[in-house]
Amino acid sequence: xxxxxxxxxxxxxxxxxxxxxxxxxxxxxxxxxxxxxxxxxxxxxxxxxxxxxxxxxxxxxxxxxxxxxxxxxxxxxxxxxxxxxxxxxxxxxxxxxxxxxxxxxxxxxxxxxxxxxxxxxxxxxxxxxxxxxxxxxxxxxxxxxxxxxxxxxxxxxxxxxxxxxxxxxxxxxxxxxxxxxxxxxxxxxxxxxxxxxxxxxxxxxxxxxxxxxxxxxxxxxxxxxxxxxxxxxxxxxxxx
Amino acid sequence: xxxxxxxxxxxxxxxxxxxxxxxxxxxxxxxxxxxxxxxxxxxxxxxxxxxxxxxxxxxxxxxxxxxxxxxxxxxxxxxxxxxxxxxxxxxxxxxxxxxxxxxxxxxxxxxxxxxxxxxxxxxxxxxxxxxxxxxxxxxxxxxxxxxxxxxxxxxxxxxxxxxxxxxxxxxxxxxxxxxxxxxxxxxxxxxxxxxxxxxxxxxxxxxxxxxxxxxxxxxxxxxxxxxxxxxxxxxxxxxxxxxxxxxxxxxxxxxxxxxxxxxxxxxxxxxxxxxxxxxxxxxxxxxx
Numbered sequence: 001x002x003x004x005x006x007x008x009x010x011x012x013x014x015x016x017x018x019x020x021x022x023x024x025x026x027x028x029x030x031x032x033x034x035x036x037x038x039x040x041x042x043x044x045x046x047x048x049x050x051x052x053x054x055x056x057x058x059x060x061x062x063x064x065x066x067x068x069x070x071x072x073x074x075x076x077x078x079x080x081x082x083x084x085x086x087x088x089x090x091x092x093x094x095x096x097x098x099x100x101x102x103x104x105x106x107x108x109x110x111x112x113x114x115x116x117x118x119x120x121x122x123x124x125x126x127x128x129x130x131x132x133x134x135x136x137x138x139x140x141x142x143x144x145x146x147x148x149x150x151x152x153x154x155x156x157x158x159x160x161x162x163x164x165x166x167x168x169x170x171x172x173x174x175x176x177x178x179x180x181x182x183x184x185x186x187x188x189x190x191x192x193x194x195x196x197x198x199x200x201x202x203x204x205x206x207x208x209x210x211x212x213x214x215x216x217x218x219x220x221x222x223x224x225x226x227x228x229x230x231x232x233x234x235x236x237x238x239x240x
Numbered sequence: 241x242x243x244x245x246x247x248x249x250x251x252x253x254x255x256x257x258x259x260x261x262x263x264x265x266x267x268x269x270x271x272x273x274x275x276x277x278x279x280x281x282x283x284x285x286x287x288x289x290x291x292x293x294x295x296x297x298x299x300x301x302x303x304x305x306x307x308x309x310x311x312x313x314x315x316x317x318x319x320x321x322x323x324x325x326x327x328x329x330x331x332x333x334x335x336x337x338x339x340x341x342x343x344x345x346x347x348x349x350x351x352x353x354x355x356x357x358x359x360x361x362x363x364x365x366x367x368x369x370x371x372x373x374x375x376x377x378x379x380x381x382x383x384x385x386x387x388x389x390x391x392x393x394x395x396x397x398x399x400x401x402x403x404x405x406x407x408x409x410x411x412x413x414x415x416x417x418x419x420x421x422x423x424x425x426x427x428x429x430x431x432x433x434x435x436x437x438x439x440x441x442x443x444x445x446x447x448x449x450x451x452x453x454x455x456x457x458x459x460x461x462x463x464x465x466x467x468x469x470x471x472x473x474x475x476x477x478x479x480x481x482x483x484x485x486x487x488x489x490x491x492x493x494x495x496x497x498x499x500x501x502x503x504x505x506x507x508x509x510x511x512x513x514x515x516x517x518x519x520x521x522x523x524x525x526x527x528x
Contacts, residue, residue, distance in 0.1 A: 050423060076425035088420035090413050101413045102424040104406050112406065155424050 001064055003028040003190050004049070004159050009058035011044050011214075018044045019214045022058070026159070031181070031191045033201045035225075036211035037234065042194045043085075045211070046161050049192070050082040051075045063158065076106055081157030083148040085164040085194075091137035095128055095147055098136050099154045106155020119154055125187075126150040126180060142173045146180070153184065160184065162193035166200050178203050198226075210234075244377040245499055253495030254488065255384040258391035259446055259453075261487035263464050264471035265395055265480060266442035272478030273415040273435045276326060277338055280345035282465030284440040288314055288447025289456040290352055293361045296451075303363060303452050307390075310444045318440025322433050330432070345461070352458035360455035369452060387449040394445060395484070402480065411435055415478070463509065467494075470512040473519050490515060 002025035009022040019041040026032045034042045047053045049060060051072035060068045067075050076082075090098050099122055103115035110118070123129045126146045131139070136147060145165050152160055162181070166174045174197065181204055185191050195201050201208060201222060208225045210217040212234045218225045225231050267281045288310045295301040295309060321344060329337045363369070371382040402408035413421045414431045422428050446464070450456055471490050475482030494511045498504045 052419070052423075071427075072422040073425050073427045076423060082423050088417050088423065090416040090420060092416055093412065097409065101409050101421075101426075105410065105413075105421075106425040151420075151424060 002026060002061075003063055004192065005059075005061040006045075006049070007059045007061075009045065009048060009060065010056045011041075011048060011053065012056045017214050019048070019055075022211075022214070022216055024209055024216065024219065026190060026192055028158075028190055029185060029188060031185055031193070031204050031206045033205035033208045033222075034192065034194050034211060035196075035198075035201055035208060036217070039213075040211040041214040042211055043163060044214075046082070046163050046192075046194060050080060050161055073105075076155055076157075077108060079156070079158035080161065081106070081152035081155050081159070081189075082161040083145075083152045083163065083165055085167055087144040087148045089136035089139075089144060089147055089151070092135060094133050094135055095139070095143075095150075096123065096132035098147055099123060099128075099150050102151040102154035103156075106157075115154075118156070122150045122154045125183065126153070127176075141168055142176075145169070145177065149180065149184075153189075157189060159190045159192060162191060164194050164196060166195060166197050174200060246496075247376075247378045249496045249499035250492065251378050251380060252384070252499070253492035255380070255388045256495060257487045257491035258388035258395075259449055260467055260471060260491050261395050261483050262391040262449075263443050263446040264468040264475075264487055265398060265483045266439035267465075267468040268472050268475065268478060268480050268483055269411070269435055269442075270439040271472060272480055273411050274326075274330070274432045275478075276330070276436075277334065277341065278436075278439070279338060279341040279465060280321075280348060280461075281439070281443055281468055282461030282463070283345045283348035284314055284318065284443035284461075285447040285450065285464045286352060286456065286458060286461035287317065287348060288444030289451040289460060290356055290361070290447075290458070291444075292448045292451040293356070293363060293456070296363050296366075302366060303448055306451075307445060307448050310448050311441050314444030314447075315437045315441040317444075319433055319437035321440070322436040326436060327429065327432065345465070349458050349461065356458060358457055360457050361451075362455040363452055366452065383449075383452050387453060390449070391446070394442070398442070399480075407434065466509060466512045470515045473516050 004026040007023050009019060010017070011019040022045060034045065036042055044053070048055045051070060055068060059066060062075070062078055062080060065078065067078060090101065096119060099119040100115050103118040104110050123132055126149060128146055128150055131143060139147060149165065166177055169177060178200060181191060205222055207220065208222050209219045210225050210231050217234055218228045218231050263285055267278060270276050270278045270281065291310050291313060292303050292306040295306045296303065325340060325344065329340050368382050373380045402412060410426055410431050413426060414428055418428055450460060467490065471483060471486045474489060475486035490512065493515065494508055497507050497511050501507060
């Protein structure tokens with residue numbers, strides 16, 4: 001059974017169909033990329049999955065359970081984690097406390113001691129251990145992005161949504177981030193990510209869904225979609 | 241200038257600052273965490289004072305014991321007001337929010353007038369009310385001293401709770417980034433509910449103390465809303481850490497004006513307005 005399923009997902013903003021009739025399924029432990037030109041509806045889709053905006057129509061299932069009517073916090077408790085393109089840290093808390101808060105509230109009934117242990121592991125995994133006492137507002141962009149991922153990981157997600165986490169990173173940094181994401185998947189977390197940097201998509205994605213004008217244009221391996229004439233015309237061709 | 245009078249003014253100001261911090265920190269929580277400017281904050285204080293008075297008159301409860309009754313009662317009252325009204329205006333324009341809390345303030349004031357009338361109510365027969373100490377010409381009342389110490393303990397515990405307990409971390413997380421908080425599983429509305437209830441509780445505890453220090457009337461809340469606003473504005477809107485020193489500055493200014501300026505006692509409220517004006521003007525000049 002697919003771990004994350006969308007059926008007929010639609011979102012209208014006024015008269016605009018930001019996303020229309022979108023259906024897809026992500027398998028457990030898969031790395032699933034969503035790509036498409038600006039305004040294709042990728043972030044709207046991610047916002048609907050994480051519960052920040054309500055779909056106009058359609059259904060969402062996480063692990064077979066209907067989540068469309070649940071709010072962000074409930075979805076988090078059910079195993080949905082999210083890291084943003086524009087990072088959303090708690091600026092006046094230290095790196096460690098940011099992650100600890102994720103650990104404490106991401107699942108119900110996590111004690112302070114368990115939370116601290118979990119935070120410690122996640123900090124190690126994301127390479128932030130040396131910065132644990134630094135206030136989040138003093139981090140560099142790369143560090144902020146790591147923190148964003150670390151805090152989401154601390155909520156113990158089954159599915160992690162990554163919204164252009166590579167944006168603004170230098171090539172060397174992006175390579176580090178790619179390794180980190182692979183490492184997270186190897187621990188059993190399913191990844192759904194939006195990305196503009198094509199080499200990153202190539203290196204990471206098991207499967208790619210291409211969106212354009214709110215609709216699914218193509219779906220398949222990186223090779224398949226990048227050789228699809230429709231995709232080339234709508235997306236890759238338009239970039240040259 | 242009379243040195244004893246100056247010292248007396250300073251000591252009285254310091255002693256008052258504890259209670260001021262206790263009341264203001266609740267208002268700062270509501271503003272900082274929920275983002276609601278609560279003009280009814282002083283009414284929670286007033287309700288705390290009158291419950292203390294009633295418990296004393298009806299059952300002979302010592303005000304110190306009343307602290308333990310007023311705390312849960314005001315927590316529930318604050319929670320009920322949040323659930324029945326405040327939560328519906330969180331996304332409304334600020335003017336609507338202010339009008340709502342102003343309306344709540346008028347309702348609570350008039351309910352108190354209906355029940356207790358407009359005369360000052362005094363808890364006169366507690367023995368410790370008249371105990372005082374003389375230190376080189378400066379008199380220190382036991383009640384203001386005790387209220388100062390109790391307030392400091394409560395505010396200190398609150399600071400500790402905010403820094404180290406899960407509920408406190410939740411409040412700070414929501415205050416610093418509401419969306420980030422909801423995405424890591426924090427039920428933002430529940431955090432708001434608890435914060436508002438806690439804010440009412442803190443004001444109510446202050447009310448217990450004023451019931452012994454002064455002889456409150458149902459409009460005592462307004463004066464304390466004003467004091468609390470002066471302190472919160474001076475500390476920086478929603479800044480909880482700054483409350484302690486801001487309380488000290490406001491309480492000292494009030495006390496020194498009242499003791500040193502001829503007819504200064506009538507100018508107490510002018511001090512708060514003056515602080516609000518000066519701080520707001522200074523801040524906006526810096527921004528401009």
